[in-house]
Amino acid sequence: MILCIDNVLTSDELDFLVSKLKNAEFIDGKNTAGWHAKLVKNNMQLPNNDLTQEMRGIVTQALKRNPLFQATVRPKIIQPIIFSCYEPGMYYGSHTDNALMGDGTFTRSDVSFTLFLSPASSYGGGELVIDTSLGEQTFKLDAGSMIVYPSSTLHRVETVTDGIRLAAISWVQSLIRDSAEREILFDLETVRQVIFQKYGKTPEFDLISKTHANLLRKWVDV
Ligand SMILES: O=C(O)CCC(=O)C(=O)O
Ligand SMILES: [Fe+2]
Numbered sequence: 001m002i003l004c005i006d007n008v009l010t011s012d013e014l015d016f017l018v019s020k021l022k023n024a025e026f027i028d029g030k031n032t033a034g035w036h037a038k039l040v041k042n043n044m045q046l047p048n049n050d051l052t053q054e055m056r057g058i059v060t061q062a063l064k065r066n067p068l069f070q071a072t073v074r075p076k077i078i079q080p081i082i083f084s085c086y087e088p089g090m091y092y093g094s095h096t097d098n099a100l101m102g103d104g105t106f107t108r109s110d111v112s113f114t115l116f117l118s119p120a121s122s123y124g125g126g127e128l129v130i131d132t133s134l135g136e137q138t139f140k141l142d143a144g145s146m147i148v149y150p151s152s153t154l155h156r157v158e159t160v161t162d163g164i165r166l167a168a169i170s171w172v173q174s175l176i177r178d179s180a181e182r183e184i185l186f187d188l189e190t191v192r193q194v195i196f197q198k199y200g201k202t203p204e205f206d207l208i209s210k211t212h213a214n215l216l217r218k219w220v221d222v
Contacts, residue, residue, distance in 0.1 A: 001183045002130065002137065002149045005068050008115060009144040013058050017083075018117055018143075020055060021046075021166050026085050029092075040093025043157070046083040056081045059115060059168050072186050073148055076221070077107045077173040083117075086126055086165040092157040094131075099151070101171055109151035109171035110179070116141045116167055123163025130155045150179050174221075181219045188212045 009017070026044035033041040046052045059081050063069050079101050086092075100106040114128055120140050127140045128147065131154040139147050149155070151171055176182040192212055195205050 001072065001179060001186070002132065002147065003068070003072050004139070004141060004145060004147050005066065005072075006142075006145045008062050008066055008069070008146050009059075010062075011144075013062060014117065014144045017055055017058060017168070018166065020051060021083060021085065021117065024051070024083075029084060032082060033095075034098045037092075037095040037097075040091075040095055040156075043090045043092055044085045044087070048080075052083065055083060055168075069146075069148070071189050072182070073111050073113075073172055074175040074182060074185070075111075075172045076175045079107065079109070079171045081168050081170045084165075084167050084169060086123075086157065086160040088160050088162050090165075091125075091159040094154050094156040096154050097151045097171060107173045108177070110174040110177060111148050111172040112151045112153075112155075112169070113146050113148045113172070114139075114141075114167050114169045115144075115146040117143055118164060118166045119143045123165050124161035125158045126160040126165035127158045128155060129158060152179075176216075176219050177221045178219065181215075185212065185216060185219070188215070 024046055027047045029041050029043040029045045030038045032045065060078065063075070063078070097109050097112055099109060101109055120142050127138045129136050129138050130149050141147060174182060176185060188208060189212060192205065192208050195202070195208060199205065
């Protein structure tokens with residue numbers, strides 16, 4: 001499932017992150033790409049340091065408090081967030097994300113996300129293009145909004161033609177490995193909430209809660 005989630009960051013958080021990124025020293029993005037993705041990756045990203053850690057903490061907190069992110073992604077492990085910067089001429093060509101991430105102890109990538117940090121109108125190009133069963137879908141969201149999409153897809157970032165594209169990206173190992181199962185749980189959870197809001201704790205609510213809990217128990221990967 002591909003989902004866009006608006007207003008993930010408060011304006012204070014967004015301002016803080018952007019002000020730090022504007023003065024930051026970036027390194028070549030090829031450092032964190034797989035051997036084949038390196039061939040088509042042309043961008044910059046923040047190195048690992050105390051400031052990057054602090055910025056990661058802000059994004060992580062925002063994800064923790066976001067009910068839509070929690071319900072759709074069901075995160076178990078989130079890889080260290082990368083803050084990326086594309087200047088004019090930079091791009092990330094078509095690639096698939098590594099299935100296994102981390103050094104030493106491996107985690108699986110189930111869901112990828114991009115949290116856009118620059119206003120969409122402030123730069124040209126820079127769209128995230130995802131190859132889906134319905135064809136290519138193009139996303140360029142406003143600052144503070146994010147897209148979550150299956151890590152299994154081929155995707156790319158179009159060349160930035162002017163302005164600067166700042167983003168925070170990462171990969172998640174989900175508690176529910178299978179994306180179809182994740183979607184069923186998300187749909188059931190959505191319906192359960194609506195039934196509760198409309199009618200309260202009825203026998204129907206109890207039954208759908210039981211089904212939801214039992215499917216979760218069946219599919220969870222802990
Ligand atoms: O910046 C983006 O929107 C996606 C970047 C990406 O695909 C990656 O880093 O693997
Ligand atoms: Fe990617």
